[in-house]
Amino acid sequence: MASNSSSDRQRIAQQRLRIIAGHLQGPVDSDSTILAAECKAQGSKTDVSSERKTMPRRRQEILKWNGWGYSDTRFLFNKKGQAEFTGKRYRLSGMIIPALQNWFEGTFGASMQHKSPAMPILTSSAVQPPTLNEAFVDELKSTGIPFSHDAEDRVFRGHGHCLHEVFALREGKVGRVPDIVVWPNCHNDVVKIVELACKHNVCLIPYGGGTSVSSALECPPEETRCIVSLDTSQMNRILWIDEKNLTAHVEAGIVGQELERLLNESGYCTGHEPDSMEFSSLGGWVATRASGMKKNIYGNIEDLVVHVKMVTPQGVIEKGCQCPRMSTGPDIHHFIMGSEGTLGVVTEVTMKIRPMPEYQKYGSVVFPNFEQGVACLREVAKQRCAPASIRLMDNEQFKFGHALKPQVSSIFTSFLDGLKKFYITKFKGFDPDRLCVATLLFEGDREKVLQHEKQVYDIAAKFGGLAAGEDNGQRGYMLTFVIAYLRDLGMDYYVIGESFETSVPWDRVLDICWNVKARIIQECKDKGVQFSPLSTCRVTQTYDAGACVYFYFAFNYRGLSDPVHVYEQVEHAAREEILANGGSLSHHHGVGKLRKEWMRETISDVGMGMLKSVKNYVDPKNIFGNRNLI
């Protein structure tokens, strides 16, 4: 980085901001975010950054309480029936998306006439009064750590973003939710809270960004103790950056976009970009073994973590040094990563950082069919020349992407008009109902990026792939940020859906894609779903020995008496199909409670025993009682 002038740094930082995390227009600060208690233990340390954009304690002030993302941002069909994306945060914000309605009605058999609106506000009578452990509350008060048992605060921490969770909220239904929310400000606060919890036997559930899609944040209904949600959002400082070793020591509550923004200011990045990075937290990533879009360059969370500190009922667990690799028995990080909040709270993490890349370039390749596309990805992986990101969307997703083309926009002007023109002018021999597209993201030195790009396009050409421009690629990535908002739009019109993922050896990729999609369609039919569902997939990550596959699935539920149950049955069947086809239980979403039933067959009896014995030693009273995983 020494060679870079600071203005260069500034420029790159700005560009990066624009490209990835730049959806945010500005800080949404509210007075309530001002630190409530100074953390004495760390009072001497200074924050690396001057300006912090902390998630307010009352998240509901800027985020939807019953849907995805920011309150000011949503899709809607306007009076003319055209889809519109509101707000100012995203590139797509304020734009009209003319093709969406057609695609939406055609794909789902949905209609603008049939609306299924959500309950606008939460009636507090729907929320059970909190079960308070008075002794615990008294002692907690004396620590000065802020907490709340306000109904809205509690409801917000009682769910993640699984379909059934959001659907229930839209109907104003609330099940068991935490009784208290507490906001520690630093590691020592967490130590105190855990001590008190053990002393008074209350149940603790760590809460990071709340983006879980595995029912991990759901409170076990059978839990009779007082449940305390430990919201890490106020622990969001970068404590230090070590430029010699290229590491940063960060508090675990920081959310992805904030971490990148702050590091970028110093010319660095982690490069860890899960699609949920706007909201998900560092601690959440560690707790779920998250995976970022650009793992090909930067690695998944397990590759990025150098040191972790976790507070458990038995005390603090951490390694005694910040070393790159050790041969000291099983790596204790691997008990922590993926523990899903069952063992303790991750409070601080040392992460690898990299100088920000000089140059980024999107790209796309259109293949005549999915088989060819998969063959190309396999070859790219074999030659170990995968770009920062490479994703292969199937035909349905390709069309979906096209339906999201905004009306006019400087960024999209180079884009030809309409799907038809697109393939007629450029991809004559290709069947529009079979072709599929791979989206690419290259990163690094300008020269190397161009070289790399050529290498990948050359391989693609061997599999019949034709370069299809940067915009197409960029739009593909945009889709992943707005998809969660789209689900809320669907739910306004009787359409429910979800995504799920798996990893699978290369030789099984094609088969698993066909079979799982076919299974979804068949199950929907068997369960009385009137209109054939959207059942689509993309190969979203490549590895030496296999790939990660991501499925989207949505259907129109008009005429079904219990749509969520049908949905869950279909997803269950789809997961069985995945397992029967040699796929994993999860590549990165984790197990939570949603996929617990398959853990035994996934890791064997002995494996279960190992995990259980660790749990029994670390947390014999089941203080971390979210009952995930095992």
Place this chain on the structure above:
Amino acid sequence: MAVNALYSHRDPMLKKRDDFEDILEERRNSSDLKYALRCYTPVLYKGVTPCTSSMLKSMVLQSDQLHYVINQVSKETGKATDDVKEEASAILEEMAQCLQLSTVRFFAFTLTKAFKTLFRSICVNEDGIQRLQQAIQEHPVVLLPSHRSYMDFLLMSYILYTYDVALPVIAAGMDFMGMKFVGEMLRMSGAFFIRRSFGGDKLYWALFSEYVKTMLKNGFAPVEFFLEGTRSRTSKSLTPKLGLLNIVMDPFLKGEVFDVNVVPVSISYERVLEETLYARELLGIPKPKESTSGLFKARKILSEDFGSIHVYFGQPVSVRSLAQGKVNRCQFNLVPRHIPRRPGEDIASFVNDSAYRLVRAQEENMVLKPWVLVASLLLQHHHQNQAAGQKRGIALGELTAQAVWLRDLSRQYGAFLHWPDHIPPSEVVSSSLTLHRGLVRVCEEKVQLAVEQAAGPAGPGPHSSVAPEEELLSQAVIILSCASYRNQALHVFVRPALLALAIHTASSNQKQEVFNSFSFLRNMFSNEFILCPGATVQDFEEACYLLVKTGALQFTQQEVQVTERGHRTLAFLSSMLDPFLQGYQVVCRFLCEEATETLIEKQFIPAVRKFIKKHLLAGRLRYMEVLSSDLQKNSLAALLRLGAVRKIKGVEQEMLKVNKVMVNSLEDTLGGKLPTPKAAVARL
């Protein structure tokens, strides 16, 4: 086995079946040539483009599976991989089909001519064809016709061509290749050829299974084979062979296709072309070799009337739904799928169960002609009269009345009976007799089997010009031919008949005793009839249900009671199985009396045959049917399965080691001589 459970059965009479359409009718009224040259544009699986046979071969040779096995064989034998490859390529050459539309058209033309002279009609259920069309577009399809005649697969292709359905590729036995020209013709109409046995030959197995899977997975063509492995010479369904079924289910089990649709097809001939040929074969009278000239000699049959054929395309069965909850497909996750592996126990029993279910599905839709009932009655009369020393036959009127009784009974049991109700029963019976005039004699309104024919009017005796043994055989030809018609109806009656027999042999009326007896008999005969493995209780309940429903049985508390009118039914049913019972007993007796400690396996049939002939000639046995080698083989298989006989590897050939005590007690139990079959069952 609670009594209540008896009545939970679905009434077989309510079985819904499609109507038939005669496809020859149109042929009789329009140009055969035009028909043969008509535009043929079948719809294929997911609209795949057809693949040439050479493309197919190279796909097979280049597959991961073959690659793996070729390397393995090369390592084991020390041969160069290129040599093994060449060998593989040659095997594939010998195996592969090369379907050509021109050949199909040639057959369409010639078969039309032949069919029109041989048969009155060829009836097909068009709804079934429609279901098949649908199935072909959705998933790869396997066609499983029943196998009673060489004609079966030509007939299948002929029908599919007629309805514009994708032509299948057919697994055929190598013996066809003996007929050079015909073999090649068949190859060009879609047949591919497999050696009858290739036991440990890895390369052959790999090629063969990969060849079938490649065709199936890619949906190039429906794959057709005979679940029974070979033509049934007895008209009874044969115990299914599992090799090919394993292969076609494999792509589903390994997740290479979403599903496979299996379509059982029931082909029923009013008269089988091979009728007496089969009887002679079963009796060990040397059969003419399957040669081209032999087939042409068969031209004389062109002048005969073979009645009609009914072809019923059954409901497509999804392998996925068959496997639901029965197999855990995850077991294929840990080893690359192209590495050949012996299927696990759960897979083996799943395939076996499925095979039985599919054979039963074939049986259920077999059309029975009135003659099948008439033949059953005539056989029983023949043996009763013989026992009583009478030789006069049964009065036509009496026969008709009994046939009507049996018609109603079989309908209640769910038989797919084609009895023309608009024609007076007496006419129905006489026209059956006319069509089968080779097997019956009608003289002065009396009907009897044509067993005297060969021996001349004088009958057996010292003055006869024919050697007694020869006469015996020629009578047996007639009996076995008739029995093969009766056998067509066995699947309808076998469960109630086993119950009738069980009631007969059980030591008391106690329901538990009867069940034990039933269970013993069912177990004993499970190589003889299609009885689904592990379904003893269901079968028992079904049998009880049918007999109670038709008023032949009553259940009081713990007892089984035969009703007044039930005696007739039960007598009929148990005499239906009598020949089999006697057959098994005589085989047991042979093994106890004649066999030395060990017996060369190959010697078994000739020796038992000699033993039986001796007893028949001495008048100690009632049923000539016991001369059937099919029955003898089945009973040996049963004894082997039960462990009463064991196979041991001799120096040069396989030997049979007989446990005489056990065989003896089995024989006694079959004859109802033991106080309770429990003891015998316990010993099994």
